[in-house]
Amino acid sequence: MKWFxxxxxxxxxxxxxxxxxGGTRGVAINxxxxxxxxxxxxxxxxxxxxQHPDSAVxxxxxxxxxxxxxxxxxxxxxxxxxxxxxxxxxxxxxxxxIARDGLAVVVHPSNPVDSLSLAQVKxxxxxxxxxxxxxxxxxxxxxxxxxxxxxxxxxxxxxxxMRKARISRKALTQESNGSVKELxxxxxxxxxxxxxxxxxxELKAVRIEGVPAVEAEVQSGHYPxxxxxxxxxxxxxxxxxxxxxxxxxxxxxxxMLAKEGLVGAR
Amino acid sequence: xxEKAIHVMLTALALTAITALAVITAFIxxxxxxxxxxxxxxxxxxxxxxHPLEGEFGIFPMIVGSLAVTVGAVMISFSFGLGCAxxxxxxxxxxxxxVIKPSVELLAGIPSVTYGFIGVVILVPFIRDYLGGxxxxxxxxxxxxxxxxxxxxxxxxxxxLQAVPxxxxxxxxxxxxxxxxxTHRVIxxxxxxxxxxxxxxxxxxxxxxxxxxxxxxxxTADVPHSILDPVRTLTSNIALEMGYSAGDHRKALFAxxxxxxxxxxxxxxxxxxxxxxxxxxxxxx
Numbered sequence: 001m002k003w004f005x006x007x008x009x010x011x012x013x014x015x016x017x018x019x020x021x022g023g024t025r026g027v028a029i030n031x032x033x034x035x036x037x038x039x040x041x042x043x044x045x046x047x048x049x050x051q052h053p054d055s056a057v058x059x060x061x062x063x064x065x066x067x068x069x070x071x072x073x074x075x076x077x078x079x080x081x082x083x084x085x086x087x088x089x090x091x092x093x094x095x096x097x098i099a100r101d102g103l104a105v106v107v108h109p110s111n112p113v114d115s116l117s118l119a120q121v122k123x124x125x126x127x128x129x130x131x132x133x134x135x136x137x138x139x140x141x142x143x144x145x146x147x148x149x150x151x152x153x154x155x156x157x158x159x160x161x162m163r164k165a166r167i168s169r170k171a172l173t174q175e176s177n178g179s180v181k182e183l184x185x186x187x188x189x190x191x192x193x194x195x196x197x198x199x200x201x202e203l204k205a206v207r208i209e210g211v212p213a214v215e216a217e218v219q220s221g222h223y224p225x226x227x228x229x230x231x232x233x234x235x236x237x238x239x240x241x242x243x244x245x246x247x248x249x250x251x252x253x254x255x256m257l258a259k260e261g262l263v264g265a266r
Numbered sequence: 267x268x269e270k271a272i273h274v275m276l277t278a279l280a281l282t283a284i285t286a287l288a289v290i291t292a293f294i295x296x297x298x299x300x301x302x303x304x305x306x307x308x309x310x311x312x313x314x315x316x317h318p319l320e321g322e323f324g325i326f327p328m329i330v331g332s333l334a335v336t337v338g339a340v341m342i343s344f345s346f347g348l349g350c351a352x353x354x355x356x357x358x359x360x361x362x363x364x365v366i367k368p369s370v371e372l373l374a375g376i377p378s379v380t381y382g383f384i385g386v387v388i389l390v391p392f393i394r395d396y397l398g399g400x401x402x403x404x405x406x407x408x409x410x411x412x413x414x415x416x417x418x419x420x421x422x423x424x425x426x427l428q429a430v431p432x433x434x435x436x437x438x439x440x441x442x443x444x445x446x447x448x449t450h451r452v453i454x455x456x457x458x459x460x461x462x463x464x465x466x467x468x469x470x471x472x473x474x475x476x477x478x479x480x481x482x483x484x485x486t487a488d489v490p491h492s493i494l495d496p497v498r499t500l501t502s503n504i505a506l507e508m509g510y511s512a513g514d515h516r517k518a519l520f521a522x523x524x525x526x527x528x529x530x531x532x533x534x535x536x537x538x539x540x541x542x543x544x545x546x547x548x549x550x551x
Contacts (some may be wrong), residue, residue, distance in 0.1 A: 037416050061510040068443055143400050148485070148506040149318050150515065166317065173485035175506050186391055187400065
């Protein structure tokens with residue numbers, strides 16, 4: 001019995017000390033939000049933290065909307081958002097564009113379809129065109145791969161391609177760029193959309209309105225599907241957060257982003 | 267003194283567990299019920315239009331999806347699990363039991379992501395290439411969940427079969443019944459309530475599983491028309507969209523949780539009643 005009590009007290013002491021120590025670290029800047037921006041932000045944060053040993057920028061995923069919410073209730077200093085802010089959000093939050101990203105429409109490499117117009121992409125995703133032969137491909141059914149409701153990538157795609165129309169209810173829904181990729185690279189009938197920087201060699205990104213989906217065309221402004229990567233704050237950023245944003249927008253930060261396949265903010 | 271202290275401590279611990287359950291239940295209902303009322307219970311449960319960002323919350327496809335996948339999974343794990351349990355308790359030499367039983371139980375220790383991954387990498391392409399459809403389907407998730415529920419169903423059925431008194435078996439054999447007749451007509455009947463309990467617990471495992479289902483089900487918010495169609499379950503609906511949701515959308519996901527909660531409660535209650543009924547009637551025969 002005695003031993004139980006002693007053990008219990010020891011455990012409590014350790015737990016409380018642990019919390020105490022956890023709280024006394026330097027200024028922590030929490031960056032939370034879009035999983036599309038997350039890998040880039042992590043890379044930037046690592047570089048920033050090594051330059052400023054006294055600060056600790058911590059990056060977490062969760063999604064664009066979760067990022068906006070986290071900043072709204074004050075548990076994160078910076079939110080990452082891979083879509084335009086809604087009207088209500090724009091009133092409350094300040095947004096800084098840190099980079100731009102192309103949105104690629106991807107198909108299986110064996111698919112002979114190389115180029116689609118925006119209208120064709122729309123009718124494919126709407127479920128009106130259900131066979132690849134209607135858009136110049138083989139006689140195969142079309143398998144639509146979409147993202148879940150609320151995903152920044154999905155919202156950007158809906159806004160730019162679907163406009164008022166809805167993505168077909170028959171669409172397969174995957175919860176990350178990675179699983180869209182995994183699915184599309186094994187399915188000859190698939191069509192999906194994802195961040196241009198993440199397409200890789202195993203998928204084919206079709207030309208949109210005749211413009212190839214490559215960084216140079218995003219940079220030049222010819223490629224039609226481009227979305228902003230935003231850092232958002234509530235009101236003016238706190239000093240530590242401002243320092244990190246400045247770093248991301250500095251020539252070094254922008255160079256790092258460009259190397260990873262994104263297109264600079266300016 | 268010492269006795270009393272231990273008694274009080276254990277009571278407190280037991281109450282904590284129950285309190286946690288009560289708090290979780292209250293919270294889910296508090297968050298979820300208002301939106302069900304706002305949308306209208308009929309529209310919420312029977313509408314197939316799930317467009318949460320445009321304020322349309324119909325979870326009918328997910329309810330059908332959860333039930334379809336669970337029924338499929340239970341059919342698979344029940345036939346294999348019961349077969350395995352009968353073999354282990356009736357026909358198997360002890361040395362083989364010592365190998366088979368732990369291996370089946372080991373299945374329970376594999377994380378669900380692993381099941382999902384194996385499903386995506388092996389099962390889904392197989393279904394896509396040989397049976398057609400996208401591969402991500404009711405069939406794929408039923409098989410994966412069936413394997414996941416196998417240890418639950420097997421080990422509880424084994425317990426139920428072992429609990430049948432030896433005298434039943436001896437009596438039946440003494441009357442001239444063959445081993446199979448004994449198993450089929452005597453032992454399985456006597457163990458019926460335990461086997462029903464096994465099926466219910468297996469069902470609970472299947473309907474509550476999330477990660478593996480997200481990976482192999484395809485998550486289409488549409489009512490499936492064949493077992494090769496993709497499907498979205500209630501659990502994967504919540505897990506898929508939770509991270510991104512806000513406002514009414516978030517509440518609708520809690521409401522999805524409320525519906526799941528009620529379905530599980532109904533299933534468990536039916537099962538409890540059925541198994542009790544049978545136990546009571548059992549000895550009278």
